[in-house]
Amino acid sequence: MINILIIEDEAKAARELAAILKHIDEDINVLAILDSVEQSLQWFASNKQPDLIFSDIQLADGLCFDIYNQVNIQSPVVFCTAFDEYLMNAFDTNAVSYLLKPVTREKVEKALDKFHALKSVFEKNESHKGLSGLLNQLKNTYKTALLVHQKEKIIPVQVKEIAFFYLDKTIVHITTVSNQKFYLTNTLEDIEGMLDPSLFYRANRQFLINKGAITNAERFFARKLVVKMATDTPETIIVSKAKAGEFLQWLES
Secondary structure: OEEEEEEOOOHHHHHHHHHHHHHHOOOEEEEEEEOOHHHHHHHHHHOOOOOEEEEEOEEOOEEOHHHHHHOOOOOOEEEEEOOOOOHHHHOOOOEEEEEEOOOOHHHHHHHHHHHHHHHHHHHOHHHHHHHHHHHHHHHHOOOOEEEEEEOOEEEEEEHHHEEEEEEEOOEEEEEEOOOOEEEEOOOHHHHHHHOOOOOEEEOOOOEEEEHHHEEEEEEEHHHEEEEEEOOOOOOOEEEOHHHHHHHHHHHHO
């Protein structure tokens, strides 16, 4: 049995979320649906904390962070909101996921999968050790250097020194942090699979970028992001609205 609390001031959205949760797992028990900061504070004052919270951010009488600033919330939180500007604030709490509305069954299932995975890791110390070991093994399979051809020479380029990969038609160009230029005959998809995803991000169809070479990200038209690199890029790197939240989460992790 998973006890879930819903904090949502839109009645229709709250009902739909409760129905999605129940449809996904009949063992889910929705303890309550709360629609304000005041009501939530009262609930936490007289109830045991739930296993998981699904929380909207903008409530009828303020932001949900007003709750978490006044109550020592131990429960993990899945944030559901129409806005991505609160992402950084959310991950100052016990956030396990950040869902942009409209909330769909697919999004909720992914959030619940992440919750179960984290719960399993932290509850079982031995499993945690095993998982850490497995992750380290997987990490060690990622390339630390790529071989590039330059005339008759074969040159090893250290992955950590690569600022970004750029797809120009069918050719993948490499630019290093020291502004050296190389190219590869591999596809960008193949290269992406060779690299540690915690270090490299597929910003769009043309660019695969190194976190260590990013100087900043700026808000752009229609809630997209423009990414600025430490080295010049052949064109502006734009992260779509759909990927903006995921990108910021990756950048912070």
